[in-house]
Amino acid sequence: MSPSPDNARATGAAAHxxxxxxxxxxxxxxxxxxxxxxxxxxxxxxxxxxxxxxxxVIGGVAxxxxxxxxxxxxxxxxxxxxxxxLGGVGVLAYSLLWIFVPQGSDLVSxxxxxxxxREPSSTERxxxxxxxxxxxxxxxxxxxxxxxxxxxxxxGPLGVMAIGGAFIWREADENxxxxxxxxAAGFVRPxxxxxxxxxxxxxxxxxxxxxxxxxxxxxxxxxxxxVAVGLTLVGVAIIFIPWWMRLVRDLTFERxxxxxxxxxxxxxAHLHDSVLQTLxxxxxxxSDSREVxxxxxxxxRELRAWLYGPAGYATDPDRASSHRPQMLSDALAVAAGExxxxxxxxxxxxxxxxxxxxxxxxxxxxAAREAMxxxxxxxxxxxxxxxAEVLDSSVEVFVRDRGIGFDVSKVAEDRHGLADSIRGRxxxxxxxxxxxxxxxxxxxxxLVMPVKKQSGVPSAGAEQEEPEQTVSA
Amino acid sequence: xxxxxxxxxxxxxxxxxxxxxxxxxxxxAGLNDDRIAIVGEAGxxxxxxxxxxxxxxxxxxxxxxxxxxxxxxxxEKVHALYPEAVFLALSVSDAAEDVxxxxxxxxxxxxxxxxxxxxxxxxxxxxxxxxxxxxxxxxGFVLDAFSDRxxxxxxxxxxxxxxxPREREVxxxxxxxxAYKEIASQLFISIKTVETHVSSVLRxxxxxxxxxLSRWATDRRLI
Numbered sequence: 001m002s003p004s005p006d007n008a009r010a011t012g013a014a015a016h017x018x019x020x021x022x023x024x025x026x027x028x029x030x031x032x033x034x035x036x037x038x039x040x041x042x043x044x045x046x047x048x049x050x051x052x053x054x055x056x057v058i059g060g061v062a063x064x065x066x067x068x069x070x071x072x073x074x075x076x077x078x079x080x081x082x083x084x085x086l087g088g089v090g091v092l093a094y095s096l097l098w099i100f101v102p103q104g105s106d107l108v109s110x111x112x113x114x115x116x117x118r119e120p121s122s123t124e125r126x127x128x129x130x131x132x133x134x135x136x137x138x139x140x141x142x143x144x145x146x147x148x149x150x151x152x153x154x155x156g157p158l159g160v161m162a163i164g165g166a167f168i169w170r171e172a173d174e175n176x177x178x179x180x181x182x183x184a185a186g187f188v189r190p191x192x193x194x195x196x197x198x199x200x201x202x203x204x205x206x207x208x209x210x211x212x213x214x215x216x217x218x219x220x221x222x223x224x225x226x227v228a229v230g231l232t233l234v235g236v237a238i239i240f241i242p243w244w245m246r247l248v249r250d251l252t253f254e255r256x257x258x259x260x261x262x263x264x265x266x267x268x269a270h271l272h273d274s275v276l277q278t279l280x281x282x283x284x285x286x287s288d289s290r291e292v293x294x295x296x297x298x299x300x301r302e303l304r305a306w307l308y309g310p311a312g313y314a315t316d317p318d319r320a321s322s323h324r325p326q327m328l329s330d331a332l333a334v335a336a337g338e339x340x341x342x343x344x345x346x347x348x349x350x351x352x353x354x355x356x357x358x359x360x361x362x363x364x365x366x367a368a369r370e371a372m373x374x375x376x377x378x379x380x381x382x383x384x385x386x387x388a389e390v391l392d393s394s395v396e397v398f399v400r401d402r403g404i405g406f407d408v409s410k411v412a413e414d415r416h417g418l419a420d421s422i423r424g425r426x427x428x429x430x431x432x433x434x435x436x437x438x439x440x441x442x443x444x445x446x447l448v449m450p451v452k453k454q455s456g457v458p459s460a461g462a463e464q465e466e467p468e469q470t471v472s473a
Numbered sequence: 474x475x476x477x478x479x480x481x482x483x484x485x486x487x488x489x490x491x492x493x494x495x496x497x498x499x500x501x502a503g504l505n506d507d508r509i510a511i512v513g514e515a516g517x518x519x520x521x522x523x524x525x526x527x528x529x530x531x532x533x534x535x536x537x538x539x540x541x542x543x544x545x546x547x548x549e550k551v552h553a554l555y556p557e558a559v560f561l562a563l564s565v566s567d568a569a570e571d572v573x574x575x576x577x578x579x580x581x582x583x584x585x586x587x588x589x590x591x592x593x594x595x596x597x598x599x600x601x602x603x604x605x606x607x608x609x610x611x612x613g614f615v616l617d618a619f620s621d622r623x624x625x626x627x628x629x630x631x632x633x634x635x636x637x638p639r640e641r642e643v644x645x646x647x648x649x650x651x652a653y654k655e656i657a658s659q660l661f662i663s664i665k666t667v668e669t670h671v672s673s674v675l676r677x678x679x680x681x682x683x684x685x686l687s688r689w690a691t692d693r694r695l696i
Binding site for chain 2: 348351400444
């Protein structure tokens with residue numbers, strides 16, 4: 001098995017416990033995932049003979065041998081070409097090597113995209129195809145000139161058959177097989193193209209065999225033979241189809257069991273690391289009610305993010321893996337969490353719409369954080385509500401508490417820090433801030449920042465639908 | 474709001490955790506609030522359906538996540554047998570699809586389990602009086618569901634699938650943490666009018682297509 005990134009994700013739950021799988025499989029995870037598989041090198045330090053996964057043209061045989069012998073792949077391909085002319089020995093050798101030499105895995109510890117298989121360069125591909133074409137042409141010339149009857153079978157029906165077989169083997173190559181396996185387990189839908197290639201290959205094989213037999217036997221006898229063969233095939237199908245179906249069902253069931261087990265282990269590990277630890281801490285500090293509150297809040301927030309967050313446990317892994325950029329809602333949630341933890345007050349953020357972070361949005365978040373900190377420090381330990389709404393041309397954030405409040409006109413004179421860190425930040429980026437406070441009733445900070453047309457929100461193309469709905473604040 | 478003390482609101486408690494039911498009962502009893510009286514409790518969907526239809530309480534406090542179909546199953550079954558029951562969802566989850574799901578099924582309000590005792594008592598009295606209980610978070614979800622941003626889909630029933638500007642304003646103030654009284658004075662309308670707006674938003678949420686609010690709720694997490 002080669003550590004294709006998907007595979008590493010599916011089988012390597014132990015190696016990647018978090019919701020974000022690591023960048024790429026390292027040598028250590030490779031060993032963990034692939035258990036007792038031999039190393040890439042022999043004891044003498046010679047690379048093992050494996051078929052290359054990177055830079056291959058057909059099956060990776062020539063490239064693999066070239067890597068093994070440490071010579072240029074072109075010479076290996078030429079050698080196969082020359083051998084192919086000699087009675088098809090090269091083709092036979094290539095096929096056998098393709099079948100029996102295991103596919104290698106190129107360990108690249110880098111971004112996942114690199115491991116997925118480097119395509120050979122176009123010159124390399126042209127070279128290889130050219131060599132194959134020359135070999136084929138020479139074979140055809142020999143066959144046409146009647147030389148070497150041993151060659152004629154190669155370009156005849158058996159040649160057709162061999163091409164068909166090659167198609168199927170290419171399809172059944174290991175990483176493709178893995179994809180099939182996953183699709184059987186319901187991870188991805190099977191692609192249409194490979195199916196057609198397999199069907200095409202199979203018909204070539206059967207056609208070649210039929211042509212071959214017609215060439216060998218006379219037609220009248222062939223008819224009864226064909227009937228017999230057909231009947232035999234039907235019989236075999238009747239016998240084997242139920243068995244095959246049960247096998248597939250069992251396999252799927254087993255796979256599901258395995259996945260369920262891994263998920264359970266994953267959940268147990270996470271709960272042990274987070275919730276159980278926090279509960280233990282709470283028991284030890286039960287006399288300090290502020291600390292208990294703080295622990296409980298931060299644990300609740302963490303667990304919610306793990307369960308329902310953008311990359312959370314209950315989220316569809318296929319879509320969660322596509323990295324979404326840092327968004328306003330995330331940034332506000334983080335800021336609210338920090339204030340909650342630092343000042344042991346409850347902060348409830350509500351975000352309507354979302355927008356990707358840019359300097360203006362970041363300024364709003366920073367100003368909002370400052371407002372939360374102020375409320376936490378001065379309002380007298382009351383709950384703080386944060387409401388953010390992304391409108392068509394602006395972002396509005398309201399930070400509100402029901403604390404002791406103050407007289408805005410008096411404070412603005414002698415204490416610049418409070419309002420300036422909020423107001424200054426907003427005006428520098430072209431926004432505005434308004435602070436409303438009534439002694440005894442609490443404070444509300446209103447932040448309005450004009451933003452360019454949002455690009456971070458999907459399906460943003462519906463502004464024309466109901467214009468009268470846009471509310472001016 | 475100001476029901477005569479003579480006939481308190483009867484409350485039925487549905488939650489599969491006995492400990493939590495005991496806690497809620499103790500807390501509500503400790504308030505000495507004579508506006509409410511707890512008349513029964515149940516720990517499973519089947520038990521809840523039979524006992525609610527027998528007890529006929531005013532308000533059912535309903536847990537969202539339960540085995541055998543959860544709060545939604547209770548809602549649907551009881552509604553068929555005893556349509557006068559008013560449901561207030563009381564859940565530990567504040568995930569968008571849970572909230573939208575029970576609201577669509579006909580709950581009159583949604584509060585999370587971190588709510589304080591007095592607030593819960595107020596919420597019970599308010600739903601019993603025919604009002605909807607919108608937490609700031611629920612208001613945010615509903616605003617999001619009705620926002621014109623995700624409207625690539627044509628509205629099936631434009632009357633229902635739009636919020637009026639006034640309803641939208643009320644909802645925004647709710648999301649900002651304003652009480653009804655404060656909303657009323659901010660918008661220069663009566664508290665009764667605020668209640669009317671909130672109820673009509675709830676009705677729209679329950680009946681609107683808005684491209685299947687629940688689907689929206691699921692998709693939103695996957696931005």
